[in-house]
Amino acid sequence: MSNLEIGILSFPFLLGLIFLRVPIGLAMFSTGFGGMWLVMGNTRLPMAQLKDLAYTTFSNYSLSIVPMFLLMGYFATLGGMSQALFKAAESFLGHRRGGVAMAAIGACAGFGAICGSSLATAATMSRVALPELKSYGYKGGFSTATLAAGGTLGILIPPSVVLVIYAILTEQNIAKLFLAAFIPGILAAIGYMIAVSIYVRRHPDAAGVREPVPMSERFQALINVWPVLLVFIAVVGGIYGGIFTPTEGAAVGALGTGIIALSSGGLTWRTLIDSFTDTARSSAMIFFIVLGAAFYNGFLARTRVPQELSAWVVDLGLSPLMVLAAILVLYLIFGCFMDSLSMILLTIPIFFPVISALDFGMSAEHVAIWFGILVLIVVEVGLITPPVGMNLFVINAMDPETPMVETYKAVLYYVVSDLVRVVLLVAFPAITLFLIP
Secondary structure (H helix, E strand, C coil): CCHHHHHHHHHHHHHHHHHCCCCHHHHHHHHHHHHHHHHHCCCHHHHHHHHHHHHHHHCCHHHHHHHHHHHHHHHHHHCCHHHHHHHHHHHHHCCCCCHHHHHHHHHHHHHHCCCCCHHHHHHHHHHHHHHHHHHCCCCHHHHHHHHHHHHHHHHCCCCCHHHHHHHHHHCCCHHHHHHHHHHHHHHHHHHHHHHHHHHHHHCHHHCCCCCCCCHHHHHHHHHCCHHHHHHHHHHHHHHHCCCCCHHHHHHHHHHHHHHHHHHHCCCCHHHHHHHHHHHHHHHHHHHHHHHHHHHHHHHHHHHCHHHHHHHHHHHHCCCHHHHHHHHHHHHHHHCCCCCHHHHHHHHHHHHHHHHHCCCCCCCHHHHHHHHHHHHHHHHHHHCCCCCCCHHHHHHHHHCCCCCHHHHHHHHHHHHHHHHHHHHHHHHCHHHHHCCCC
């Protein structure tokens, strides 16, 4: 059996381990180690590579962004920022038909700007918004679908942990990727609000209407979100303005949200230790997945699977857009079964060389940035696509009384909104690259 055949056969083996619920990091590591053993005929090189690869992977300075952004999200939750965002959005939109659901979307977008994690955004905002939605007569399926979709904004609106990993894998500028994600993120929030409007018109009994809030209360609610705006401007504005690097920006964001949480009374010695512990646990999980992916991708490189696949696709003579569409469809399918970070780590080393070899009429950097945003959006769609959207299960666990099938029916409106946005960004790359210098 040739090295190329071993590399190709590793895919079904790896997917089999994942479907057997082997942790994704361990599955990629064991497949890469076993494959390298078969290719080399002994264990000396895999063992030597394990020693060197662990150091070279974790000595990457850019990876320090990950725990900082995670810690920023935990501090933001303790500081009551999620509740302040929802109350502010609700005061301006709540009196409209479907307005409380729109407020939840807007709050998810705001919290995603200081969190960077889809599942964390969905879980945090559901604790704040779900009781409010139910109290104003919103049906369970519509409420859970709205919060599941809104949670996906956490990985698209910068800062985003997944975008950081993509930037490291493809050796792209993190700040430029954050900048490119801004307009698609705003379009996502607007598209979801349009989906809410369409849904409540087709299902008038799915949403109640609350009384308008006095203008004085609206401005007070708006004033209460100043810490969120301050942190966002300090972190994102500082990175874009060149005042500090993305890593330094993440540290500034963590410090800022920590001070806000302390001043609001949410940060105590106990919650501080819990935040550090949860951040360490989440970071360790992410870093182990990164190590497993690095080992597996090193094995694939030795078997020349990415290079041969890239050459084969180019030789087919298909149009670049057709190849891109096929890759995005694969992401959509696998995104239903895997989390976004695992998908990025597993597939980017395979698909990125293919995309880089095609001519889209743009510079290599612009193609890399454009492709990264498209991949992030499609993976995000997978998080809410039935039957196995991870965000759907997170929200359903917080509202077990709502049948999952009701959530499935309502979330399709948001999925359609996402697909329309993908088509728009594929057809007009300038939307994504508009802010890129």
